[in-house]
Amino acid sequence: MTSGTPTPVIELTNVSREFQLGTHSVRALDGISLTIQLGEMVAIIGPSGSGKSTLMNTLGCLDQPSSGVFVLNGQNVSDLSDNQLAETRSHQLGFVFQSYNLLPRETALSNVELPLKYSGGIKGKDRRAAARAALDRVGLSERYDHRPMQMSGGEQQRVAIARALVRNPELILADEPTGNLDSKSSAEVIEMLRSLNEDDGKTIVVVTHDPEVAEAAKRIIAFRDGQIVEDRPIDHPTDSVTDETNENAE
């Protein structure tokens, strides 16, 4: 557990996002206010179409709110240019998608290297060393030269996590990371995210339909119709409970 004065990583104030669909408009986010502190692990749940992905895209600087203020690490995101947004995406956060989104022709190593290629000024040797370290961190030391097609879904998702980690950002965003995985692979991915939070102190926001993923978090935010309907901490009183959960997962 992080101690001391909390540092906000994410601060949303009255954020809305509307999509224009022909004549009528859809309010995917409807006046969201939310603060996430450094070191938190937050699960976001809610029915389909409730705006979870829209929120994640906003947090990931892939999409901009229609109104309201989003401050990331003290920086108002709406002040950023397109280039600065791209830099923010590669420097300050890592995004993990439901569908992995790896480049199919590239090996695991060069997929993980990709964000570093767009950072500039990093030598090829250093890039590869960092990519290997990230793959080692997610337990894929044996898979450097495998292409996505040659790996299981769980392995692919761990490659995607390694890619999110490679620039060593404080914030990891994961939108239904276990949505395409069987229960065993899901457990691996959940454990990975939990460990990144517990052991490496990463701030993690994860969207899920999976109660086990939610269990791994320390705080649950429930969405409905673009609004937060519930926001509560989860207590993990003892390790024994965690062990029990893991056993159940087997």
Add this chain to the structure above:
Amino acid sequence: MNPGLLISTAFGSVGANKLRAGLTLLGIVIGVSSVIAMMAVGRGAQISVTSRISELGTDLITVSPGAQALRFAFFGGGGNSDVLSLEDALSLKDDVFAPDVRLVAPENSFSGSAVVGSESTFVNGVGITAEYLEARNLSIASGRNITNADVENIALVAVLGSEVSETLFGQRNPVGATLKISSREFTVVGVLDSQEGTIFNPDNSILVPINTAHYRLNNGTGLFNSISLGSINVLASSEDTVDDARTDVSTVLRLRHELAADEDDDFLITTQQDTIETLEGTQGTFVILLGSIAGISLLVGGIGVMNIMLVSVTERTREIGIRRAVGAKRRDILFQFVAEAILMTFAGGILGVLAGWAIAYFGNGATVDGDIIETVIETHIAIIALGVSVAVGLFFGIYPAVRAASLNPIEALRHE
């Protein structure tokens, strides 16, 4: 993304679809190689024409009658007004008025069929004086030249071009034999050396004394000195005095023709330099024409590249989304696709230069319709062609690349 990474990424993407890249490349290869080959042929023709004219000697000046006589009067010796007379020619031999003129060789022309026994051939003949051979850089293979005595005597003697000789007499030596030209009997006194490959080839020609041509073959009348001429060949005293000789000729002829200061010449003076320039100009147009036709195929190749790049952008929408999501800026995407287009056209350009070079190299000396094709490969054309192929890649790659760069990352990621 730094340039090195950009290039290696471009290689990866282009290499991922080799057949497609190869076919796209082919368009550029064909375009560039045809540019190279066409230019080599065109330049070869240009240079060989120039050198063939130069063989005649650059001190040759040709005077033809008629103000608006074609510049190519030289070929056929024909202006349309009868303003050059033998006397005009003789007056150019004047050391005082025309000091820079070394030699004067008037000529007129005739045509008709030449017959020996059952063999006959149609000839364009030239009526000459003894000076003609020197003026035109011709030489006698056997027998003798036409002498000025022959001219005075209106002798029925002829010197044959080598081809005429072969047509009429086969391998026999015709010297001393007789032949009929327009039903008049001539004695062959000499045969010319073959001048095959030169631009004013006399091989198919018959030379007779100028008087004979006028009175006997053209049924001309009038006094000896008033014989009208096809043209006058003048040699300057040296190659450096061509312009002076030209002035001499002009002065003398204007005086003789009593032209007032404001009247135009009623004759045309052509130096070899003029002829070379005119022909080079014509050939230059020809080269440009060939080049443009080839350039169009390069353009078509470029459109092929654009087409493939557009397909590629659509197919790789998701890849673009992924790259953008992990930190690629718009310009990174832009450069990536432009780099791929240029990589293809540049590779096509290199292969095209090699192919064009090979075509020009092996095509050199080939004969088409009896004409020997000479090719001249110029390095700067190859460099320009390469540069143009890169420019084609840039030009046709930019639009697809802009489309790729302007994609919204989320929509790109959602693309299936």
